[in-house]
Amino acid sequence: MVENLSAGVDAFTSNAFLVPGERTVLVDAGANYDVVSRIEERTGGLDAVVLTHTHTDHVGNLDDVKSAFDVDAWGFDTDQPGVDHELGDEDEIRMGDDTYTVLHTPGHKNDHVCLLSETTLFAGDLVFANGGFGRTDLEEGDRPTLVESIERLESRVAGGLDVMHCGHGPSVTRNPVEDVRLALRAAKTR
Numbered sequence: 434m435v436e437n438l439s440a441g442v443d444a445f446t447s448n449a450f451l452v453p454g455e456r457t458v459l460v461d462a463g464a465n466y467d468v469v470s471r472i473e474e475r476t477g478g479l480d481a482v483v484l485t486h487t488h489t490d491h492v493g494n495l496d497d498v499k500s501a502f503d504v505d506a507w508g509f510d511t512d513q514p515g516v517d518h519e520l521g522d523e524d525e526i527r528m529g530d531d532t533y534t535v536l537h538t539p540g541h542k543n544d545h546v547c548l549l550s551e552t553t554l555f556a557g558d559l560v561f562a563n564g565g566f567g568r569t570d571l572e573e574g575d576r577p578t579l580v581e582s583i584e585r586l587e588s589r590v591a592g593g594l595d596v597m598h599c600g601h602g603p604s605v606t607r608n609p610v611e612d613v614r615l616a617l618r619a620a621k622t623r
Contacts, residue, residue, distance in 0.1 A: 435529070435553070435598060438471040439463045447491040447600045450555065454529030456480045460548065460555050461600065464493020469501045483528060484508035484516065485557025485600060486545040488571075509537060510544040520546055538586060540579025541567030547586055552595040554609065559583060561599045564615025576620065583617045 438449045442463070449463035451472060459482045462468060472479055479502040484491060487508060495506060495515045507526065508516035520526060522537035526548070533548040533555070541558045545567075548555040558567035559582055566583065569576045590610050597609035605612050 435596075435604075436475065437598070437604065438468055438475075439466070442466045445490055446493070447488075447558075448598070448602075449494070450598050451475060452529040454531075456527045456529065458483050458528040459498060460528070460598070461485055461491045461557070462494040462498050464490045466494070468494045469497050472498070472502070478502055479504050482506040483520070483526065483548065485547070485555060486542045487513040487516065488542055488558070491557075491600065508544060509535075509546050513544060522546075536586060536589065538582035539573075540569060540575055540577075540582045541573075542571070543573045545582070549586075549589060554586075554590060554594055554597045556586075556597050556599050556613075558600040559586060560597070560613050560616035561602050562597075562605045562612055564612060564619045565599075565602070566616040566620045567600075580617070580620050583613065583620055587613050587617050 436451045439446050444465035446463040447461050450460040452458045457480050505517035507518045507520050511519045520535045524535045525532050531550045533550045536547045538545050538547045538559045594609045597605040
């Protein structure tokens with residue numbers, strides 16, 4: 434079962450999701466707290482780190498995790514510090530016991546990706562619960578590009594989704610496709 438290791442942390446951080454299984458993966462590393470001990474409490478090791486994007490709150494703990502577990506990090510842009518292997522648009526990656534498709538979804542940041550299996554979405558900072566969406570006022574942010582990325586995501590999840598794990602806030606387990614649609618409407622109008 435996917436677990437948010439940042440739950441209950443009172444610090445500037447993103448969510449950091451431990452995906453156990455055949456290939457135990459940490460999706461985003463969070464920042465400003467000891468995520469390594471939280472991983473060690475729950476599993477005997479880690480096979481990889483997968484990054485939705487490289488904003489500081491998502492990668493602040495990356496070096497500690499890579500060092501503690503002797504693992505590599507996967508992300509869209511290998512020119513970013515700490516990213517060892519490239520995730521290309523439409524690539525497939527194994528996380529836990531499932532295969533996820535990588536969707537390049539810029540607009541919040543140029544190297545942003547979402548990770549989508551048949552039932553589960555790791556949305557990073559593209560969309561959030563209750564129709565929230567990623568900021569576009571930071572460097573590399575662009576509202577029209579973000580809207581295009583949410584439109585692409587909405588078309589890919591339109592057939593249904595069981596759970597959406599967001600980069601901040603709660604995961605959505607009840608009709609997450611509706612939250613994606615709400616985010617799209619909100620991003621178009623704000």
